[in-house]
Amino acid sequence: MTQYERVLNEGSGRRDSLDDSVNSSLFDGSQFNVSDNGSETNFSCNEGTVWDLIPGVKQKLYPHQQEGFEFIWKNLAGNTNLRKLKKAVPCREGGCIISHAPGTGKTRLAVVFLMAYLKVFPKCLPVIVAPASLLHTWEEEFKKWDIPFHNLNNLELSGKVHDDVVNLLNWSNSQHSMDTMRMVKLISWYKEKSILGISYSLYEKLTRGGGESDGERGEDEKKKKQSSVEKRKEIMGNVLRKIPGLLVLDEGHTPRNKKSGIWQVLSEVQARKRIILSGTPFQNNFMELYNTLSLVKPSFPNTMPHELKKFCQKKDHKKASKEWIWEPVPEEKIKQLKLLMDPFVHVHKGAILQRMLPGLRKCVLRLMPDSFHKKILEGIQSSKNTLSFDFKETWASVHPSLLLECDLLEEEESVLDKDRLEKLRLNPNAGVKTKFLVEFVRLCAALNEKVLVFSQYLSPLRLIIEQLLNEQLLKWTMEKEILFISGEVKDRKSLIDTFNDENSQAKILLATTKTCSEGISLVGASRVVLLDVVWNPSVEKQAISRAYRIGQKKVVYTYHLLTEGTRECDKFRKQAKKDRLSKLVFSAKNDDNKEELRSCAANIEDRILDKMIRHEKLQDMFVECLVQPKEREY
Numbered sequence: 111m112t113q114y115e116r117v118l119n120e121g122s123g124r125r126d127s128l129d130d131s132v133n134s135s136l137f138d139g140s141q142f143n144v145s146d147n148g149s150e151t152n153f154s155c156n157e158g159t160v161w162d163l164i165p166g167v168k169q170k171l172y173p174h175q176q177e178g179f180e181f182i183w184k185n186l187a188g189n190t191n192l193r194k195l196k197k198a199v200p201c202r203e204g205g206c207i208i209s210h211a212p213g214t215g216k217t218r219l220a221v222v223f224l225m226a227y228l229k230v231f232p233k234c235l236p237v238i239v240a241p242a243s244l245l246h247t248w249e250e251e252f253k254k255w256d257i258p259f260h261n262l263n264n265l266e267l268s269g270k271v272h273d274d275v276v277n278l279l280n281w282s283n284s285q286h287s288m289d290t291m292r293m294v295k296l297i298s299w300y301k302e303k304s305i306l307g308i309s310y311s312l313y314e315k316l317t318r319g320g321g322e323s324d325g326e327r328g329e330d331e332k333k334k335k336q337s338s339v340e341k342r343k344e345i346m347g348n349v350l351r352k353i354p355g356l357l358v359l360d361e362g363h364t365p366r367n368k369k370s371g372i373w374q375v376l377s378e379v380q381a382r383k384r385i386i387l388s389g390t391p392f393q394n395n396f397m398e399l400y401n402t403l404s405l406v407k408p409s410f411p412n413t414m415p416h417e418l419k420k421f422c423q424k425k426d427h428k429k430a431s432k433e434w435i436w437e438p439v440p441e442e443k444i445k446q447l448k449l450l451m452d453p454f455v456h457v458h459k460g461a462i463l464q465r466m467l468p469g470l471r472k473c474v475l476r477l478m479p480d481s482f483h484k485k486i487l488e489g490i491q492s493s494k495n496t497l498s499f500d501f502k503e504t505w506a507s508v509h510p511s512l513l514l515e516c517d518l519l520e521e522e523e524s525v526l527d528k529d530r531l532e533k534l535r536l537n538p539n540a541g542v543k544t545k546f547l548v549e550f551v552r553l554c555a556a557l558n559e560k561v562l563v564f565s566q567y568l569s570p571l572r573l574i575i576e577q578l579l580n581e582q583l584l585k586w587t588m589e590k591e592i593l594f595i596s597g598e599v600k601d602r603k604s605l606i607d608t609f610n611d612e613n614s615q616a617k618i619l620l621a622t623t624k625t626c627s628e629g630i631s632l633v634g635a636s637r638v639v640l641l642d643v644v645w646n647p648s649v650e651k652q653a654i655s656r657a658y659r660i661g662q663k664k665v666v667y668t669y670h671l672l673t674e675g676t677r678e679c680d681k682f683r684k685q686a687k688k689d690r691l692s693k694l695v696f697s698a699k700n701d702d703n704k705e706e707l708r709s710c711a712a713n714i715e716d717r718i719l720d721k722m723i724r725h726e727k728l729q730d731m732f733v734e735c736l737v738q739p740k741e742r743e744y
Contacts, residue, residue, distance in 0.1 A: 141297045142349055160190045163226040174458040175219045178208055181456040182223050186356075186383045187230070195230060205384040205407040207362070207451075209696055211460030212389035212652055213631075213659025220358060220387060221251045224305065227356070228257070232303045234383070235353055239376070240360035242309035243602070243625065248360070249307065258304035260295035263312055267291070271298050289342045292316075296349055308350075310364055310372050317347045317375040354381045362386030363648070365405060366398040377405060389655065390648030391455075392692035396422040396447075399695070407454055418446050444694050457696050463658065469665040470658050471716065474682065476733040478674045479507075479542040486510040487675060489526070491519050500677070504642050507673035508570040509541025510534065515569050538577045542731060543671050547639060548577060549728065550669075552584065553718045554637055555591075555617045559664070560609065562635035563620045564653045565642055568596055571620040578618070586617065595621040602630070610634035623653050632656040636664035637718075641671060643681040647689040667716055674733045 160183050161168050168176060183190045186204035210216050224236055238248055245261050252259040260267075271294060299306040308316075357379055359365070363386075365373040386406045392399050400422040403410050411419065421443045463470075479487065490502050490513070498517070505512040511531045518526065538544040547563065554561050565571050575594060578586055586592050593605050593616050602625075609619045610633055619632065623644065626632070635657040640650055650670070658666040672678040722728050723735065 142300055142345075142353060158192050160192065160195075160226055160230075162192065163229045164222065167222055171219070171222065172215065172462050174210060174462055175215055175222075178210065178219050178456050178458070179223055179226075182206055182208070182385060183227075185454050186227070186385070201382060203382055203407070203409055205386075206454045206456065207386040207388065207391060207402070207406055208456050209388060209391050210456075210458040211463065212655030214389075214458060214460055214462055215660065216387045216389070217247060217251060217360070220360075220385065221248075221255060221257075223385075224356075224358070225255050225257060228303055231355070234355040235300065235306075236356040236358060237306045237308065237350070237354040237381070238358045238360060239308055239310055239313050241364065242311065243630070244360055245307045245309060246603070247630070248305075252305060258298075258302070260299045260304060260306050262292055262295055262306060262308040265291050267295070289346070292346060293342065296346065300349075300353065306354075313350060314372045314375055316343065317350050317378075318371060351375070351378055352380050354379060356383040356385070357381040358385045358387065359406075360387045362406070363388045363391050363393050363398075363402055366393055366402050368397075368401045373401060373405065377408070390651055390692070392688075392695055393646055393648050394688060396424075396691075403451065403455075410450070413450055415446070418443060418450075422447070441694070444691075448695060451695075455696075459696070463660070466660060467658065467662050467666075470654075471665060471667045472654075472670075472737065473668065473716065473719065474670040474672065474736040475546070476672050476674050476679065476736070477542045477546060477731055478733045480540075483510050483540065483542055484675060486513060486526075486531075487673070489522060491521050503676050504678075505567065505570060507676050507678060508543045508565075508641060509538075509573055511540070512569055512573060535573070536577055536580045538574075538581075542673055543641060544574060544577060546671065546722075546728075546731060547574060547641075548581065549722060550637075550639070550718065551578070551618050552581075553721065555584075557718065559637055559718075560616060560635045561618045561637045561639060562632055562657055563618065563639045563641060564623050564626070564650075565620075566623055566644055567642070568622060570641055571596075571622070574620060590615050591617040593619040595619065595626050597622065597625050599625075602626075606630060606632065623649050626653070626656060630656060631659060631661060633659060633661040633663070636662075636666055638666065638668040639671065640669065643670065643672065643678050643685060645681065645685065647685040647692070650685070651689075667719075669719075 160180070168179075171179065180190050185206035187195055187198050188202065188204070189195055189198065208216055208219065210219075220238075227234065228236070238245075240248060242263055245263055249259045249261050249264075265288060295306070298304065357376070359376070365376050367373055384406045386402065388402075391402055400411075400419075414422075421440065487503065487506055487510075490499065490506060492499050502513060502516045502518075505516060511534055513522075513526065514528060514531055534540040538548040551561050563571065563574065571594065575588070575592055578584060578592055579588070584591075588594070589605075593609055595602055595605055599605065605619070608614050609616045610631065612634070614634075616634070619635065638654055638657050640653065644650060654666070654668050658668075670682065672682055719735070723732050
């Protein structure tokens with residue numbers, strides 16, 4: 111067995127902090143001192159276009175991907191003509207945003223681009239920064255194209271280890287530290303044509319010098335190793351800040367807060383070429399959008415008129431209207447901003463989904479709690495800490511017993527009937543949202559439709575699971591009919607595969623929006639329930655797009671659940687306002703986007719919801735059913 115084969119077979123057990131087998135020169139930074147011009151072209155073709163670099167691929171891409179491919183080339187390299195690329199200026203700034211609707215193939219587009227770009231600029235040293243949960247997806251995609259991918263978050267080696275590293279390590283020792291394995295990957299990525307992948311959180315830790323612990327150590331050993339550990343962090347941080355020539359930010363709206371550590375470190379990266387992939391670049395306000403635009407194209411602020419910059423940086427303190435109507439928006443400012451963005455922002459709102467998928471139907475349900483549930487909600491005390499109030503109300507809106515898991519004020523403790531709440535815990539009818547959901551899931555299962563339930567929080571999801579397991583008529587079990595994904599679940603892929611399998615017995619998958627709202631496919635679901643309201647509309651849009659994406663075979667129905675008498679209705683109106691602004695900024699030409707919610711009391715197209723609304727024991731639960739017109743573009 112060769113040294114390289116031993117490396118691949120050793121797995122992820124290298125956590126020994128001593129690393130006696132490591133040659134000290136591995137951490138002296140000398141491997142990164144080669145003075146190669148990383149942007150120098152290196153290809154033999156003199157005729158044709160960039161499509162000729164990857165024969166046969168163009169026909170396999172959708173039209174919006176083909177357009178996006180050429181758009182990235184023009185923004186990063188200035189041209190798609192191979193003869194003209196020979197004369198490309200290596201150090202010119204190049205950046206763009208690929209704003210394609212979730213589920214329309216941004217990852218595949220980026221992989222195809224990188225595959226071609228590396229043929230022209232083999233030493234461009236690309237780095238993909240993505241949420242940790244998506245790095246595996248990237249790794250699997252690059253395997254299909256036989257491009258080495260070094261996942262810095264994973265101790266296992268995926269890309270080929272460079273010979274220079276093999277000579278520095280004793281691979282018979284199977285216990286190398288995380289820092290050593292990361293340095294192995296960094297050097298291998300630097301020495302040979304390949305891709306480096308890293309999560310946002312790890313990128314921030316390494317570039318800010320924080321690093322990660324290699325496990326428990328004694329205090330004396332910590333002190334003894336401190337200087338060498340700091341040296342390792344410093345070298346890795348410098349490499350990640352100074353070496354990359356091309357930066358790809360997946361879910362690139364993530365570092366949108368200028369005060370956040372990740373935004374600050376990414377803004378310091380010296381890469382002249384940058385790509386942001388995001389189906390939802392507009393998150394909460396124009397300030398965040400401005401920060402995103404500045405990150406992908408550092409020269410962008412200099413192109414803005416003073417008044418427009420002032421508009422983007424202004425904080426919005428206006429309250430949302432209490433009616434389901436749109437407020438006037440600063441259209442002139444938005445037009446100005448769009449004109450500046452258009453050259454480097456490629457928008458595809460999802461027309462491909464319209465043409466390929468059966469459809470998307472969105473619904474907002476205002477639900478009336480019973481007298482006891484209403485009394486519990488009214489008993490929640492407002493305090494100076496608005497976040498605490500919002501948190502308690504959100505949980506109690508699902509089921510009153512969840513209030514027992516919150517930090518309560520003395521006034522709340524004194525009036526709360528804890529014994530009664532505890533007895534009602536497994537009774538879904540005691541909470542208006544759990545009452546709706548359990549009955550809804552039962553009806554969906556009877557029609558062989560799988561349900562995807564999202565919440566910001568774990569406790570409401572766990573309560574729903576307990577109630578479903580307690581339902582004697584269902585006789586469902588965990589990991590068979592009921593699946594659950596949270597940040598604590600490591601083997602998500604097998605759960606996702608099971609849920610998407612048409613022949614599996616899975617009926618419902620419950621997941622947190624933070625864990626499962628980006629990047630993954632859950633097309634097994636044709637019904638999506640959003641249990642609570644988040645301030646950021648793009649989070650819910652991403653969640654819906656887990657089911658409404660390429661590969662879906664059924665019409666997808668979505669349900670926003672709002673408990674009457676709470677602030678959830680106000681939150682949803684504010685969310686709708688943000689979504690309206692996003693559509694205006696990223697709209698297609700001549701698209702006015704004046705789609706409004708409308709009440710629909712009868713003749714609902716959704717037969718499951720229609721049956722529930724007409725049911726004599728359930729109809730009193732529904733205050734209003736608000737539907738949106740069929741999607742033209744998502």
